[in-house]
Amino acid sequence: MLNYFNPSNTLKVINKLQKFIFALFIAVLILGLFEALVLSPEDYKQSDSVRIMYVHVPAAWISLGIFSVISILSFGILIFKNKNFILISKSLAPSGFVFNIIALVTGSIWGKPTWGTWWAWDARITSMLLLAVFYLMFMLSWKIFEDEKKSIKLSSYIAIFGLINVPIIKFSVDWWSTLHQPSSVNVFKETTIHSTMLMPLGIMTAAFALFSILIFLMKYHTELLKIKNKGLDRL
Amino acid sequence: MISEILNMNGYGLYVWSSFMFTLLSFGTLYFVTKIQLNKELRNFESKFKNLDIEKAEIAKKQEIYRGILSSTSTSKI
Numbered sequence: 001m002l003n004y005f006n007p008s009n010t011l012k013v014i015n016k017l018q019k020f021i022f023a024l025f026i027a028v029l030i031l032g033l034f035e036a037l038v039l040s041p042e043d044y045k046q047s048d049s050v051r052i053m054y055v056h057v058p059a060a061w062i063s064l065g066i067f068s069v070i071s072i073l074s075f076g077i078l079i080f081k082n083k084n085f086i087l088i089s090k091s092l093a094p095s096g097f098v099f100n101i102i103a104l105v106t107g108s109i110w111g112k113p114t115w116g117t118w119w120a121w122d123a124r125i126t127s128m129l130l131l132a133v134f135y136l137m138f139m140l141s142w143k144i145f146e147d148e149k150k151s152i153k154l155s156s157y158i159a160i161f162g163l164i165n166v167p168i169i170k171f172s173v174d175w176w177s178t179l180h181q182p183s184s185v186n187v188f189k190e191t192t193i194h195s196t197m198l199m200p201l202g203i204m205t206a207a208f209a210l211f212s213i214l215i216f217l218m219k220y221h222t223e224l225l226k227i228k229n230k231g232l233d234r235l
Numbered sequence: 236m237i238s239e240i241l242n243m244n245g246y247g248l249y250v251w252s253s254f255m256f257t258l259l260s261f262g263t264l265y266f267v268t269k270i271q272l273n274k275e276l277r278n279f280e281s282k283f284k285n286l287d288i289e290k291a292e293i294a295k296k297q298e299i300y301r302g303i304l305s306s307t308s309t310s311k312i
Contacts, residue, residue: 033254037240037250037254038240042244047243047244047245047246048243048244048245048246048247048250049243049246049249049250051243051246051250052249052250052253055253055254055257056253059257094264094268095264098260098261098264101260102256102257102260105253105256106253106256106257109249109252109253109256110249110253112249113246113249211261211265214265215264215265215268218268218269218272219268219271219272221272222268222271222272222275225272225275225276225278225279226275228279229275229278229279229282232279232282232283232286233282
């Protein structure tokens with residue numbers, strides 16, 4: 001099964017997929033922006049400021065999702081010593097970090113008209129900031145050591161340790177009294193958001209997911225080339 | 236209509252700055268990643284060109300190098 005992750009096979013897929021995903025991303029993004037900025041209704045309480053949700057929420061979801069994948073892969077790296085898992089984790093981290101920053105900045109901008117402040121040290125915001133620190137430490141761990149084995153171990157431990165923060169982010173609004181409202185979109189409970197808002201939220205989430213896949217493919221391609229460039233030196 | 240969209244009931248500054256920041260972040264990440272990828276591709280091409288014939292033949296036989304070369308401008312395969 002691990003043969004599916006063989007770099008030779010993956011490179012063929014990457015080359016074919018990259019352009020297709022870029023075109024699809026642009027199309028879905030344009031549709032999502034039109035839905036979010038023009039077609040979707042304003043909120044009865046928050047008025048038009050609710051539109052910030054269409055960039056803030058997908059960015060937060062995807063940064064959490066990417067970190068969870070990196071953490072699970074890190075278990076695989078430590079247990080199976082699979083080198084391709086290392087490449088995948090390294091390639092996922094930059095887009096996850098950027099989505100995390102987008103969630104923090106747009107959340108801060110949304111906070112001003114809604115709560116009257118740019119920043120508050122509430123549980124959700126603080127745990128999201130902590131996630132950005134984990135992302136940063138993960139990416140820096142590849143630059144600190146010359147010895148690759150040390151970098152692999154350190155980055156894996158950071159990702160696994162950071163996994164503890166993921167359920168804290170998710171349930172912080174339920175466990176503590178925070179400025180954030182409880183989640184409106186639920187898998188197991190009733191979704192309390194109206195379909196006219198759920199639709200643009202879904203489209204924007206799809207656009208963001210496509211963008212993260214695109215960046216992942218480009219970074220993965222770059223990481224493979226770095227290895228093969230070293231291989232050419234050894235020929 | 237356009238001024239309504241721009242004004243957003245007085246929240247235009249917040250809404251537009253959020254969307255602008257997001258799109259700017261996307262653009263920056265895309266171009267930085269693209270530059271890094273192109274740099275590695277150019278590096279690969281120049282190294283491959285400088286290989287002697289024997290080594291180039293060995294490399295061409297490996298599937299991974301064939302895959303990379305097929306995506307470069309100097310592909311001879």
